[in-house]
Amino acid sequence: MRYLIFSDVHSNHEALKAVMEFLKNRKFEQFIFLGDIVGYGANPNEVIEEIKKISSLHIVRGNHDKAVTGLASLDYFNPVAALAVMWTSKNLKPENLEFLKELRRGPLKVNEEITICHGSPWDEDYYMFNKFDALEAFSFFDTKLCFFGHTHFPAIHILENGDVKTIYPAKFPFRFKLEDGCRYLINPGSIGQPRDGNPLSSFLIYDSGKKSITIYRISYDISTAQSKILEAGLPQMLASRLSSGI
Ligand code: ZN
Numbered sequence: 001m002r003y004l005i006f007s008d009v010h011s012n013h014e015a016l017k018a019v020m021e022f023l024k025n026r027k028f029e030q031f032i033f034l035g036d037i038v039g040y041g042a043n044p045n046e047v048i049e050e051i052k053k054i055s056s057l058h059i060v061r062g063n064h065d066k067a068v069t070g071l072a073s074l075d076y077f078n079p080v081a082a083l084a085v086m087w088t089s090k091n092l093k094p095e096n097l098e099f100l101k102e103l104r105r106g107p108l109k110v111n112e113e114i115t116i117c118h119g120s121p122w123d124e125d126y127y128m129f130n131k132f133d134a135l136e137a138f139s140f141f142d143t144k145l146c147f148f149g150h151t152h153f154p155a156i157h158i159l160e161n162g163d164v165k166t167i168y169p170a171k172f173p174f175r176f177k178l179e180d181g182c183r184y185l186i187n188p189g190s191i192g193q194p195r196d197g198n199p200l201s202s203f204l205i206y207d208s209g210k211k212s213i214t215i216y217r218i219s220y221d222i223s224t225a226q227s228k229i230l231e232a233g234l235p236q237m238l239a240s241r242l243s244s245g246i
Contacts, residue, residue, distance in 0.1 A: 002027060005188050006203040007034035007118075007149030008062065009051075011041030011088065012192030012242075013228075015201045016050055018220035019191055028056075028205075032110065034149035035062025035118035038092075038100065040084045040193055040238050042228035044068075047192075048096040060106035062118045062150065063125050068092065069101045076125070080235045087234055107141060113208065115141040119150040127151050131164040134185050138164070144178075145206075146185050153196045154189035154204075154215050158182050168196075172217040188215060192225075199245035 004023060009016050031054050038044040039062075051057070064081075066072040068089045074082040089097070106117030106124050120126040120133065121140035127150055128137060134157035137146070154174075156167040160182045167176070178184065189202025196202075200217035207214075226239035 001029045001208045003030045003032055003114075003206040003208070004028045004203065005032045005034070005147050005186075005206055006191050007188055008036040008152055008190035008192060009033075009038075009041075009047050010036055010064065010190070010192035011038045011044040011047050012220075012225050013041070013043035013046045013050070014221040014225040015192045016047055018218055019201055019203060020050070022216070022218050026205075030110075031057045032114075032116055032147060033057060033059040034116055034147055034188070035060050035103075035106070035124075036064045036149065037062070038068055038088050039064030039081065040229075040234075041225060042232040042234060044088045044091060045093050045096050048092075048099055052099065058108065058110045058116060059103060060108055060116055060118050060124070061100070061103035064088075065100045065103055066105075066124075069097060071101070072125075080237060083235055084238060087232065091232075107146070109141075109143065111143075113144050115143045115146040117146065117148050120148065121146060125150075128185070128187075129153070131157060131166045134166065135159070135164045137185055138183060144183050148185060148187055149190070151187060152190035152194055153187060154202050155187045156213070157185040159184070169215050172200075172215060174215040176213045176215075178211040178213065186213060189217075193242065194245045197245050199243055 188204040
């Protein structure tokens with residue numbers, strides 16, 4: 001089985017279109033999305049409509065998806081993120097708002113091998129950055145693999161003999177083979193707002209037959225995404241951060 005696993009599009013239609021183009025002649029049986037379809041970018045409706053078209057999609061909601069529907073308070077959002085959430089709620093078509101409202105909270109078990117969540121398996125809003133978070137997280141799911149998003153950093157945490165080793169990939173495409181006897185917490189990075197200092201869109205392909213994970217980075221039309229953010233009257237830093245990947 002081949003899975004396309006992606007996260008944190010954040011209303012960046014240019015980035016999502018580039019990923020879909022990249023996938024055109026490749027075959028996938030399943031798609032997994034780890035939350036935050038919207039927030040920050042200028043095309044929430046277009047991105048939701050693109051996501052709706054994907055068949056065989058497993059999906060959990062992200063903190064932005066939840067906040068724009070009014071299901072979460074804005075108290076934990078920084079002022080720029082909160083502004084983007086309010087702009088998004090105001091600009092969403094009613095049917096797309098409804099779509100976001102119906103998204104499920106993680107963690108979700110996709111099958112006997114895979115669990116998915118937005119932030120962490122115990123709290124959808126928690127940011128798992130380091131191996132200590134990961135060590136704790138392994139006791140909150142029982143599958144070999146758990147995919148998560150939220151931090152916008154591609155990362156692989158490996159549990160072996162009670163200890164966690166963490167890899168932050170730097171060269172792409174990054175290929176990685178899964179071992180028997182290990183368990184994994186894996187973040188594919190962000191499609192629409194990478195924050196690891198690399199502005200390219202990040203996602204991964206999991207081939208369960210070959211037991212391989214490949215994290216890809218691809219370019220997209222950043223300047224169009226930036227102009228749209230500025231034309232929409234969203235904060236300027238939401239546009240500028242896209243070219244530096246922070
Ligand atoms: Zn996010």
